[in-house]
Amino acid sequence: MKIGLVGLPGSGKTTVFNALTGLAADTGPGARPGRVNLGVVKVPDGRLDRFAELYSPKKTTYAEISFCDIAGGGSARGLDREVLTSMREMEALCQVLRGFSNPALPDPAHPRQELEDLLAELLLADLEIIERRIIRLQKERGEPQDLALLLRAQAHLEAEQPLRTLETNDAERRSLRGYHLLSSKPLLLVLNVEEGEVAEPVPEALAAAAAAAGLGIVVLSARIEMDIAQMDTEEQAEFYAALGLGESAQTRFIQGAFDLLDLITMFTVGPDECRAWPIRRGSTAPRAAGKIHSDIERGFIRAEVIHWRDHVELGSESKCREAGKLRVEGRDYVVQDGDDVHFRFNV
Ligand SMILES: Nc1nc2c(ncn2[C@@H]2O[C@H](COP(=O)(O)OP(=O)(O)OP(=O)(O)O)[C@@H](O)[C@H]2O)c(=O)[nH]1
Ligand SMILES: [Mg+2]
Structure with a gap:
C-alpha cells in the first residue's frame, strides 16, 4: 500500500516520514515542490511471527506500507501541479497538520484551517478533471451511463462532498478509478504537536472538523x-x-492506518512462504484472492479457511482438518481478520 504524506510546507511531513521509516531525509525548508522521498515499512505482526516459527519457511513476507513524503503541499495559491501529480499515484493520503509553532513560519499553528484548505483543494482538483471529462464525453457522444456518472460526481463535488462518499457500484467505482480522483482516496490525519503535548486531547475545533x-x-x-x-x-x-x-x-500510525483504511490481515502459509496480506474489510474470498493474483480470482473454486490461532495451536493444516477447524468456503464468504486461507482455483 502506498500512502502519500501531504500538507503545507513546514508542517513536518519529512519529519513524520523519518519517524515512520527510521530514515534520515533532509528536513527544513528548501525542498522543491512535488519532490518525493520514498520509504518502505514492514508491518509488524506477531501472528505471522508464530506461523514463521511453525513452518520455518524459505520466506516470511510482512505486509508493507510505502510512504511517500511529497514536499510543498501548497500555499495560498493552491496546490502545485507537481504535488497534485504525485498525489494521484497514491492509494491513500495522509495529511500532516502543523500543531507546533515553527520559527521559520510567520503564522501560528492553525491545524483546522490547514485541514479545511486541503479538503477544498482536493475537491477543486477533482472538479476540474470531471468537468473536462464531461465536456469531452458530450462532444464525443460517449456512453450515456458514463456521462450520467460524471454528472453525479460533479454535483456531489459542487455540494462540497468528497467522492469518497459518493454512492457507487463496483462498475462505477472501476470506471472512476481511472481518473485518479483525489477526494476519493482514503485520507487520514496526523496532528504533529510539540513533544510535551502528545498525550493531550485533540483540540475541539479540529476534532469536530475531522469528525464532520x-x-x-x-x-x-x-x-x-x-x-x-x-x-x-x-x-x-x-x-x-x-x-x-x-x-x-x-506502531501507532500503522494501527491507525489499518483502522482508518478499514484493512484487515489475511495469511497464506506453508513451507515456501508465510505471508500477511492487507485486504479491505468486507472483501469476499474471490476478491481477497485477487490480491494474490488475478488468475486466482478468475478461476476461484473455493477457499479453505483456518483461524490463525487454531492453525498455530494445532500445528498443521491436516491436524486442523481432523479437528474440524478447517472450513470450506465459497465465493460469498467474507474473509475475516486473522484467517489463514488456502485458495483452490482453476484457470
Ligand atoms: N518543535 C517541533 N518542530 C518540528 C516538529 N516536526 C517538525 N518540526 C520542525 O519543523 C520544520 C519543518 O519540518 P519538515 O519535516 O521539514 O516539514 P515539511 O512538511 O517536510 O516541509 P516541506 O518539505 O518544505 O514541505 C523542521 O525544522 C522540523 O525540525 C515537531 O514535532 N516539533
Ligand atoms: Mg519536507
Whole structure:
C-alpha cells in the first residue's frame, strides 16, 4: 500500500516520514515542490511471527506500507501541479497538520484551517478533471451511463462532498478509478504537536472538523519520534516510557492506518512462504484472492479457511482438518481478520 504524506510546507511531513521509516531525509525548508522521498515499512505482526516459527519457511513476507513524503503541499495559491501529480499515484493520503509553532513560519499553528484548505483543494482538483471529462464525453457522444456518472460526481463535488462518499457500484467505482480522483482516496490525519503535548486531547475545533469529514486523527510529536526512530530498540523503550507512550509512532500510525483504511490481515502459509496480506474489510474470498493474483480470482473454486490461532495451536493444516477447524468456503464468504486461507482455483 502506498500512502502519500501531504500538507503545507513546514508542517513536518519529512519529519513524520523519518519517524515512520527510521530514515534520515533532509528536513527544513528548501525542498522543491512535488519532490518525493520514498520509504518502505514492514508491518509488524506477531501472528505471522508464530506461523514463521511453525513452518520455518524459505520466506516470511510482512505486509508493507510505502510512504511517500511529497514536499510543498501548497500555499495560498493552491496546490502545485507537481504535488497534485504525485498525489494521484497514491492509494491513500495522509495529511500532516502543523500543531507546533515553527520559527521559520510567520503564522501560528492553525491545524483546522490547514485541514479545511486541503479538503477544498482536493475537491477543486477533482472538479476540474470531471468537468473536462464531461465536456469531452458530450462532444464525443460517449456512453450515456458514463456521462450520467460524471454528472453525479460533479454535483456531489459542487455540494462540497468528497467522492469518497459518493454512492457507487463496483462498475462505477472501476470506471472512476481511472481518473485518479483525489477526494476519493482514503485520507487520514496526523496532528504533529510539540513533544510535551502528545498525550493531550485533540483540540475541539479540529476534532469536530475531522469528525464532520469522517476522518480519524493520529497524534504524533514527529521531531522527538524521529530522533527515537534512529536509536536502538532498548533505548527506544526507555524513551517511550519516559514520554508516557507505550508504543512507537510507527506502531501507532500503522494501527491507525489499518483502522482508518478499514484493512484487515489475511495469511497464506506453508513451507515456501508465510505471508500477511492487507485486504479491505468486507472483501469476499474471490476478491481477497485477487490480491494474490488475478488468475486466482478468475478461476476461484473455493477457499479453505483456518483461524490463525487454531492453525498455530494445532500445528498443521491436516491436524486442523481432523479437528474440524478447517472450513470450506465459497465465493460469498467474507474473509475475516486473522484467517489463514488456502485458495483452490482453476484457470
Ligand atoms: N518543535 C517541533 N518542530 C518540528 C516538529 N516536526 C517538525 N518540526 C520542525 O519543523 C520544520 C519543518 O519540518 P519538515 O519535516 O521539514 O516539514 P515539511 O512538511 O517536510 O516541509 P516541506 O518539505 O518544505 O514541505 C523542521 O525544522 C522540523 O525540525 C515537531 O514535532 N516539533
Ligand atoms: Mg519536507
